[in-house]
Amino acid sequence: AQSVTQLGSHVSVSEGALVLLRCNYSSSVPPYLFWYVQYPNQGLQLLLKYTTGATLVKGINGFEAEFKKSETSFHLTKPSAHMSDAAEYFCAVTLNNAGNMLTFGGGTRLMVKP
């Protein structure tokens, strides 16, 4: 079985600062990894995904994540935070190559200060 741990349930950054949201996974085989974003009172939207190949993955809105197998990590970064980035972010993992049957982390709420 696989699991996901997101370190830090709340992260606060200033506008223009680096965003770093941490995600570590546990899996017996290399999983497929996803980041989803949830804006207030909305459903989740796909931000980016790692499947195979290049370990640095670029997503929407300037976000990117790097898959590090040796560290079992898939941290999400953005060089410069914007007020509109304030949301909850979820890391998810699956062993299903159709992208279904996701296991989610507990989520990290990102707050951006002006």
Added chain:
Amino acid sequence: NAGVTQTPKFQVLKTGQSMTLQCAQDMNHEYMSWYRQDPGMGLRLIHYSVGAGITDQGEVPNGYNVSRSTTEDFPLRLLSAAPSQTSVYFCASSYRRGLFNEQFFGPGTRLTVL
């Protein structure tokens, strides 16, 4: 396309009452699923379906029933509501075949059981 729709948006029940959460999608997706979202626990899979007439249990199925009579609809039934079922419920859909399909989420139903 309306995408994934859920009704109602809000619901308050008394312990022991029953109700059905509705979910519909117009993208001809074979795969549909129900998640519940609780603070600090991310989203947990309740039930899923890989096509009309086929359903299966996820991580937290107890107290919930589902059926899938059409490709479009996937209702979630609470037979006898309990306070532990107070949560936000999300329906999601995606293609079943193909690789690394994006899950599309509905806007959620916020349920309170008194």
